Amino acid sequence: MQALVDEIKQLVIDSLNLEDITPADIETDAPLFNEGLGLDSIDALELGIALQKRYGIHLAAEAAETREHFRSVAALAAFVAANRTL
Amino acid sequence: MLENPAFPLLRDLPRTLQTRLSPVALRHGEAVSAAQFIEDTGRAISALRSLGAGRRVLYSEDTYVAAVWLVAALCEGAMLVMPGEVTAATRERLAREGDSLIGDLPDSQLRDWRDFPAATLPAQLDARSRIVIHTSGSTGTPSEIVKTLAQTEAEAAAIEQSVGASLADPKHKVLIAGSVPHQHMYGLSFRLVWPLAAGRTLLAHPLPGPETLWSLPAGQRAVFISSPALLKRLPDTLDWSALAPLAGVVSAGSPLPRESAQDASRKLGCVVTEIYGSSETGAVARRVDPDGAWLPLPGARWQLGTDDCIAWQAPWLAAEFGGDRWFQSADRAEAANGSFRLLGRADRLAKIEDKRISLTAIEAALRALDEVAEARVVVLHGARDEVGAVLVLSERGHAALAAEGKGALDRRLRAQLARSVEPLGLPRRWRHVAALPHNELGKTTEAALQDCFDTNTAGAGHPWRQWPRVLDSHRDGDRQTLTLAIDGDLIHFDGHFPQIPILPGVAQLDWALHFAAQHFALPPDCLRLEVVKFQQVIRPGQRVLLQLDWNATKASLSFEYRSGETGEHRHASGRITLGTATDTGA
Structure with a gap:
């Protein structure tokens, strides 16, 4: 998981x-949007497109769900690990 | 200048109405007499008296209805708010602050005056009255402008003495019509207050589109209060020859292009008078020649203030801008023939990914930070639109840079900025410079600011410029040491050389400058290279240390590329002297 992070x-x-x-400057659990980064x-x-290219995952059209995955690098890594097709 | 020195004052309206012969308004095709207006206003006064304390918020799209409520409120010494629109937020605030909504909206507390008894109008309007209008909010959230009766009166008099006096027709015959709403400053002044005060007849209904001009009554010449939005779009397909010539056209909101002014003039049968002003200043200048200089309205004075932006004084400027103070606009201007020409906005509203962002506001927010002495921002159009900030750090800023490093400092400044600047306006590229770049006239140009990024930004227009991945970066005094991963897919290995890929020396110099610019406040130009040596080649897959030492006194940057467990292999080293090139060809 650390490697994926x-x-x-x-x-x-x-x-x-x-x-x-x-x-090293990006905190794994810090928010990516608004505060934090x-x-x-x-x-x-852009990030949605990059994730799709790299891991073959598709983000839900549902904004709330996507926001949840984009909360932090940790959340993103968990989402990628569970849904990647590449 | 003052063709009409005996101009009646707005405050005397109740008295002048008594002897007024011309209709106050034309409404649903019928003339509304002064006597009818006095009666309606009297009933509206009684209606207002039935309300509790608090402000009166008026919204009606019928200019006659609005005029009746407005004059009633002015008779009563009320605080009358005329919002541009009534939003959910406005309603919430009304409910919270106990203000009353009057006019044509379904939830208005007062929608009609008819059932109230007609009160007698006072001899004069009440000087304590206030009219509150909202700014358009194009540069942020709408704010309130509060005008006194005296200020409102002064502007109407100035309009009559300039625009009114220039009309060819006898004054009582002209109908004042318009396409702009009277809920904003321009429409309120020209479509409602001016005709009332000057004894001209107002058209109660707006004429929103060009085709509605044919609904104007025959036999009465009209003045059309409009804007470039409409005047630029007068279709050739309409039969303009069948339209009776207008007595005048007034345009405000933005400059009217010359071709549009000529086209409108031809089609509408009269010259177009352009008005310059803003919600804050009201109408302050006019011109009839689209290429000509602007003339201040009688009573208005101007001067060039900050950054050559025009500043105003006039008896009708709201209190917060009035008195001895000059209202500083963000419109750049130059003196011309005893008057002035406008040169465009200085607050530089930029479109960033379709969102309007005020660069001036971002710069002001940056300058407000303790770490920043001077700041300028530019919009960079690379893979995406983004804001780049060029900063001169304060003493505290330099201390913070030494303690935290550039990346951390920039991120902290960005976070502080996020409190007042929206996300798309937050700078994503930062350059620290010893002094802002300027040309021989002492001006910091947009091009020079862009250059701060061009020489240092990844990508932007230079496909051969690419940076290695930074694995680690740390600061020790004036020394920054970076660990770089030399990946095989770097563009520099492409064809250099096909069999034996090695990192070109020019890339090493470029990288040294690139990373140094991120961590130190470097002067803009590279003046000379000294003692540059390339001792061992750098190959794909290597991991190298880049050590940068900045000597600010000598403006000299030393660099060294090393590798190995203890950095025992030295690949390259040298010194770069920086400064400001004397002639930048600006």
Whole structure:
């Protein structure tokens, strides 16, 4: 799981083209959006696309559910582990 | 200048109505006499007296109905709020603050005055009355502008002395019609207050589209109070030759392009008078030549203030902008022929992924931070639209940079900014510079700010620029040490060389500058390279340390690439002197 967590941190940095940040700077349990890393609505779109490409997962159209998966890297890793097809 | 020095004052309206011959309004095709207006207003006064204390919130799309309630409120010394629209939030606030809603909405407490007895109007309107109007909210949430009776009166007089006096027709004959709502400052001043005060007849119903102009009564010339939104879209397909020439057209809201002004002038049979102003200032200037300079309305004074933006004083500016103070707009201007020309907005509203964001507001929020001495932002159009911030750090900012490192500091500043700036407006790229770049005129140009990112930003327009993954990064005084993963898929190995891929020296220099710019406040330009040596090649799959030492006094950056358990293998090293190139060709 730790490997997947690190992988997702790197994916977040790469797919969102984040600057001046290393995987070590992203707290596993901290919120990705609003507070914490402070990602925005366009980031959510980009990250969704990157996750789909990399792990073959599809995010639910239901916004509330997607928001839950995007809560933190930990939540995202759990979601990817359970749903990945690639 | 003052063609009409005996202009009647709004406060004397109850008296002037007594002798007024022209109809107050044209409504449903019928003229409403002054006597009828006095009676309606008297009944409206009684109706208002039936309400409890608190403010009166008026919403009616019928300009005659609004005029009756407004004059009744002015007779009573009331606080009358005219919202642009009545939203759920407005209703909630009304309920909470005990204000009363009057007018045409289904839940209005007062919808009609007819069943109330006609009270006698006072000799003069009550000077304690206030009219509250909302700003359009285009730069944020709508805010309230509070106008006194004297201010409202002063603006109406200035409009009559300028726009009114320029109308060719005898004053009592002209009908004031319009396409703009009277719930906003422009429409309120021109469609409702001005005709009332100047004894001109107002058209109760708006004329929202060009085709509605044919509904104007025959035999009476009209002034059309409109805006570029409509005047730019007068279809050629309508039979304009069949429309009786108008007595005047007034346009406000944004500048009317010259072609549109000429087109409107031809189709409507009169010149277009453009009005300059805002919710805060009211009408302050006019022009009839779309290429010409603006003339202040009588009583309005202007000067160039901050950043060449025009500032205003006029007797009708609301109290918070009035008195000895100048209202500073965000419209840049230059003096021309004793008057002024507008040069565009200074607050730089940018579209970021379809959302309107005020760059000026972001800069103000950045400057308010303790760590920041100066700040400018630009919109970067790379893979996505994003905001880049160029900062000059304060003393405290430099201390924080040394203690926390650039990434952590930037993220902290971003989090602080998030309290006042919406997510899409939060900077995603940060550059710390010793001084803001400026040209020979001392101006910080957009292009120079973009350059701060172009030379340092991943991707943006330079496919060959790519950065290695940073595995670790730590700060020790003026030294930043990064651990870099040299992945085989880096663009630099592409064809360099086909059989033996090695990392080009130019990429190593580029990386050193790139990462140094992230961690230190570097001057914008690279002046010269010194003692640069490439001792051992760097191959794909390696993990290297990049050690950067910044000497601010000498403006000199030393770099060193090493690898091995204890960093015993030295790959490259050198020194780069930075500064500001004297001629940037700006």
